């Protein structure tokens with residue numbers, strides 16, 4: 375089998391206590407409250423898979439934040455901008471734990487394999503730091519994080535039970551800053567890029583937009599509308615309404631602000 379199992383652990387003791395102090399909201403969630411009562415075994419399994427995949431996505435986003443942060447530091451981006459973004463990897467670790475524990479609540483995570491050496495496409499190391507930072511901030515933040523905010527907010531609205539509602543509420547709260555950050559970075563970086571640099575940013579944005587659109591294809595082609603019997607948000611996330619919101623948000627939250635900065639995207 376390819377890849378490694380996505381498994382997580384805690385160090386515990388003083389390290390965990392210090393982490394808990396930094397982010398007390400994790401323990402404050404209504405753990406143990408999720409009512410599995412009316413759920414079919416298939417729905418519970420779908421929930422376990424969904425929250426396991428969510429934990430992995432948050433973990434992957436944490437890697438993306440670190441890659442972008444490093445390049446921003448190397449590019450000597452403004453200190454306050456870097457300082458703001460240095461909170462993001464911690465936010466993502468909190469999200470990893472929240473999603474993983476939600477999967478536990480449903481009976482445990484499911485097996486998910488991944489390649490830890492190829493989590494994301496890093497910017498070409500031969501490029502200057504400013505271009506590397508611009509590439510990764512554009513792909514991970516201006517496209518990825520900017521688009522995920524409206525989708526997460528709608529998913530939070532769709533959540534019924536208190537536990538997924540609280541988890542998604544926390545994630546939405548943290549993500550608000552992640553989504554707007556990318557454009558603040560671009561407002562600084564664009565002043566330093568020549569025409570080729572701006573075209574390069576556009577190509578990176580196009581690539582990230584096309585990648586996202588490809589991930590929606592299986593959902594768009596499936597005509598099955600899942601009943602919302604999973605008791606949380608999985609039914610909603612597989613619905614045509616979710617896809618419609620994703621398309622709309624891609625226009626309003628990603629393409630429009632890129633075009634407003636005269637970045638010549640084509641995707």
Ligand SMILES: [Fe+2]
Pocket residue numbers: 432435465466469545549
């Ligand atoms: Fe996150």
Ligand SMILES: [Fe+2]
Pocket residue numbers: 435466519549552
């Ligand atoms: Fe994020």
